[in-house]
Amino acid sequence: MxxxxxxxxxxxxxxxxxxxxxxxxxxxxxxxxxxxxxxxxxxxxxxxxxxxxxxxxxxxxxxxxxxxxxxxxxxxxxxxxxxxxxxxxxxxxxxxxxxxNTAINIHGKLCIFCLLCEAYTRWRQLPGSSSHSDPEDIIRYAKEWDFYKQFGIAALEQAAFLTGVFIVLFLATPKTLKSRFEFAFLLKALLLSSYGKLLLIPAVIWEHDYTPLCLKLITLFVLTSNTQAIRVTLNVSRALSLIAVACGLLLEIVLSSVQWTV
Incomplete structure (x- = not known):
């Protein structure tokens, strides 16, 4: 340990x-x-x-x-x-x-790493995921496949969240996303503002009675950062940013309720 x-x-x-x-x-x-x-x-x-x-x-x-x-x-x-x-x-x-005002360009790497953190968090919460008493290869490969499955689900839910955000913003202010550059810029801003998901790993590793509360607070922090990124990037009101993030979260929750049988 x-x-x-x-x-x-x-x-x-x-x-x-x-x-x-x-x-x-x-x-x-x-x-x-x-x-x-x-x-x-x-x-x-x-x-x-x-x-x-x-x-x-x-x-x-x-x-x-x-x-x-x-x-x-x-x-x-x-x-x-x-x-x-x-x-x-x-x-x-x-x-x-x-x-x-900066030339920072770690959006892709940060997105992959955040998805890995979220996949690991979900994988650790699966029954028997942290048990290594059985050395059989088939058991080890099954657990590894569970991790890949959680990574795919996390990626789909992230895509659903981004889709919900973009739909609301496009319907509310179509002129703000009129070019491919503005679309890509907002996407990068949302990916950068999701850096709070990196805190998921320490919260799971140092597990204690307040871990579920910590995970919820991390989610709230990420959503707050996303809201701020939308406000700054598009120069829109706080209310519209909150509505966009709420709709994205709603679409993500709907997708997460699907029972995946893969």
Whole structure:
């Protein structure tokens, strides 16, 4: 049991280092004037052509927003750890910095890892999944297949959630998703904001009487992050974001009620 906990500590540290490294890389892209970014003021959401000005000899000055007269993005001077903490607090400014003003590109990897975490959580809750007393290969392969099955179900439910969100947003504000770029950008934002699912693994490994409550709180945190990502990306009201997330969750629950016999 001690070895398992030590391995999980290493896994959590590794994931944290990977996210921090990607944020550092994004900061370097900012400092090099990444040409593909559409900068936004983190305070008022107005567009900006630059985040800073280089006055040579290493002298940099943060650009002031013409609309709100505040720094366009104060987070370019912050350490990535502070940015992550602010993102966990669901601050709009931190979300705008990450989504609009950085070149972070870990959406696919993060999505796969979150699905693996969710699949492992469900697999651990299956009867006899953590029992290894029977060395027979057929038993071991059956348990392995159960894990793959849970991964597939988690992927389908995630797709159902995203479908519900996009349907509501398209019906409510069709002009906001008029191009493929905006569709892909919102998809990436939703995948990034689901990072809270990484907390599922520690919650299951360190199992105690409050584990079911912890799992529900993690789900609530992920949904809150998704709501904030929709607000920031599309600049829509909080009510519409909540409705979109609620409909996505409803569609996910409907799909999860299906009895899979594979």
């Amino acid at each position: 001690c070895i398992r906990l030590h391995s999980m500590d290493l896994l959590v540290i590794y994931v944290g280092m990977q996210i921090r490294r990607n944020l550092k890389t994004a900061h370097m892209d900012n400092m090099q004037g990444h040409p593909k970014l559409h900068f936004r003021c983190i305070e008022c959401n107005e567009k900006s052509t630059e985040l800073y000005r280089d006055y040579k000899h290493g002298v940099l000055k943060i650009t002031i927003c013409k609309s709100c007269q505040k720094p366009v993005d104060k987070y370019i001077e912050y350490d990535p750890v502070i940015i992550l903490i602010n993102a966990m607090l669901c601050k709009v400014q931190a979300y705008r910095h990450i989504l609009f």
